[in-house]
Amino acid sequence: MSKILIRGAKVLGGEPQDVLIDGETIAEVGVGLSAEGAQVIEADGQILLPGLVDLHTHLREPGREDSETVLTGTRAAASGGFTAVFAMANTFPVADTAGVVEQVWRLGKESGYCDVQPIGAVTVGLEGKKLAELGAMHESAAGVRVFSDDGKCVDDAVIMRRALEYVKAFDGVVAQHAQEPRLTEGAQMNEGIVSAELGLGGWPAVAEESIIARDVLLAEHVGSRVHICHLSTAGSVEIVRWAKSRGIDVTAEVTPHHLLLTDELVRSYNPVYKVNPPLRTEADVMALREALADGTIDIVATDHAPHPHEDKDCEWGAAAMGMVGLETALSVVQHTMVDTGLLDWEAVADRMSVRPAAIGRLEGHGRPIAAGEPANLTLLDSAYRGVVDPAGFASRSRNTPYEGRELPGRVTHTFLRGRATVVDGNLA
């Protein structure tokens, strides 16, 4: 394999340095490195980050290949600067057996655009009643360590307790979609001032917070770790902060859209803003940003949820919930966290690469940018300003809430183990 020299990149936002890639690994990091025998990429002050890791992606394959496939989803991921994604289990069939997770894992290997680590379902068919074969999925080629019924909450306290306990045997973690089902029957949007006016069924914050409170107490009781998916309210932040202060082994994620968008957008009744958990209030957005900055929330995860056009080109009540996010995640994080002074680039690398890889026990990702490390890298032109145009997305779906919005930053290069998956902003 050939050598690549990235010249003049701000490594983790620091002073410009050169990074020499040799084969699959980083050979050298320093100033004034020799370009001999290497292809040179003039970074010219762009930001160099470790390849991003998304702990929460819906790749839709198998079953909903009309909205996304492993191939199109990983192409979207690479475009967004990701080198690894965790694929959620709510496929058709559900990824609740070793067979299905191995199929997804194999499709990921074949795609070549980024690593795909399947997530296994906690319960059979995501029905919350009977534990899936968690151990078999772990022992499969896919080596599953993260389990989630995402899309549905493991609402039965006993099932949740057992799952938390059971996965300790192989250092697994349960990622909870915190949504008390009875409190969210008919829920269409955040319950509050806007839902009262629009007459849309309310999704109260307490439905999320009560489950998080229960689950951190369960995790404490059984001595397990628990991960909270797409935390969306200020109250949830308070509970996680309290749990961490007690030493409970809890981690939490926030999506880019919950860092930027509020329920005021629902006034348009445009289903592109329909998502679960729903867009919340300005106060929630501010609390989430602060929590991500101070580490209460550990990571950013996209909850990339592709849907075909017809599932959004309809009335609000009939529309599917979810937004695509892989290709805009880093831009939204720059806009909401970096350009606001809440995070520096080193911290972005921590929240979007190092810690997601650590929570998912994913080897080879989220590593330092240093000699001998795997060359999983993302180069970002943070000075770029552009209007989001979904027509240019690599994802098969276009359901982005940012269409027409100006966002900063553009991924110019992505390297997966030394091989460029994105070159000059285009998929290789």
Add this chain to the structure above:
Amino acid sequence: MKRHLISAADLTRDDAVLILDTAEEMARVADRPIKKLPTLRGRTVVNLFFEDSTRTRISFEAAAKRLSADVINFSAKGSSVSKGESLKDTALTLEAMGADAVVIRHGDSGAPHRLATSGWIGGSVVNAGDGTHEHPTQALLDAFTMRRHLAGAADGGPTHHQGPGDGTGRDLEGRRITIVGDILHSRVARSNVHLLTSLGAQVTLVAPPTLVPIGVERWPCEVSYDLDAVLPKSDAVMMLRVQRERMNAAFFPTEREYARRYGLNGDRMARMPEHAIVMHPGPMNRGMEITAEVADSVRCTAVEQVANGVSIRMAVLYLLLGGAVLDSENAPASASTARNEENK
């Protein structure tokens, strides 16, 4: 007037008074030997009903026919539309049939808004009730009924049950309106709060706390849990239909308890001011939110509201369809204005 009627919140005080004044003229047509006007000849009005509501549909149908519009009734229930065919495909079909206006009743809040803003159709959209969001023509007919009774006398005051008066040109400034019942699920309440407030009235909502939406504190109205305290200060009391099924979702314990705490009976009615009226959008649950004694009293305007509904819907259809098609909201007409300004 705007191009669509989606929400009562879109109507200014002057818009609302114009609609009520127009309805007053339309009401007079009903007293003539020939109850028909040629105004909308050649225009097509589609009643697109995704929910059963015979009362609302025939009211719109009568209104459109009195204005000589062609009426197509498209009942989505029980047709290919009930599930499967989307609102979009239905809309495209109606557009192909040349609908000038679509009157839509839909179970999803926001469906009329979506129809009006999606670009699926070019005609006007009239919201005939969407989910638990709004029902603006119901609020307009309620306001029309209130104005005739509470501002219909020659001096601008109440008519004291001497039959409806004529409040042309007036609003409801200072009138105290109480709306009682299932506010949470009521599109009628939402539209009325917006419209009555725009017309200068003071609105009080009365309901058990379970049937008041979270977020109501931002509405331009008062909220009370005590019906008896509010009645003596009410010029009109509007009783909303309470569905018995709500009981099963624990919104209130029993019908009996609901009727005792929030139902309007003869004793309670006697505590209202002499001139005050009782309203109900129908259909009434006698014995639940209203007793037969109250429903059948001279103070109850429920039947009159139905008749007024036709006049209001005539007014709305006329104001939306009776002029030039506007390219954008409030765009001035350009074609041969000068010649027509003195079209004598």
Add this chain to the structure above:
Amino acid sequence: MDANRDVKPAANPTGSARPVLEAPDIARVLTRIAHEIVERAKGADDVVLLGIPTRGVFLARRLAAKLEEITGGKMPVGSLDITMYRDDLRLRPARALARTEIPGDGIDGRLVILVDDVLFSGRTIRAALDALGDIGRPRAVQLAVLVDRGHRELPIRADYVGKNLPTSLRETVKVQLTEEDGRDSVLLGLREPTAADEQ
């Protein structure tokens, strides 16, 4: 319809318009028309006056008062809004409606005299005849106008004319009445060119 309502203020400033009838002239022609009505209607026993809003209604009331002076009897007077019968509704945004007020005894078998301020294309009167047909069946219908400015587009003529005023299409005729405008006059002006003229 009200000839004034749709004129943009700048398009026809009163200052540049020339009065062709002043208050005393208007009073005089109304008196003359009243006498003509009595003469031609043989005492005006079965006459009903219907003014076309806005200014036709005021003219009808003034005529009724004069007729009552002359005949000593009560003269039924009302209004007939023709908005919803117009043939040009689609050319402009929807218009506000005016009141139709038919006197208590109705119009069946009566001599209805329509009263308007200016007779121009004749389309308003065509609409008024349609509107009348939906209300009842008069014995006969006649038309009284304060000003006939010509340029008819329909086979309609007035039975009683206050003043024949030959005009060009570039001119505007504006009737002002005390009840609506604070003064009585008929003004002849020039209208400003519009986009339609330039096409």
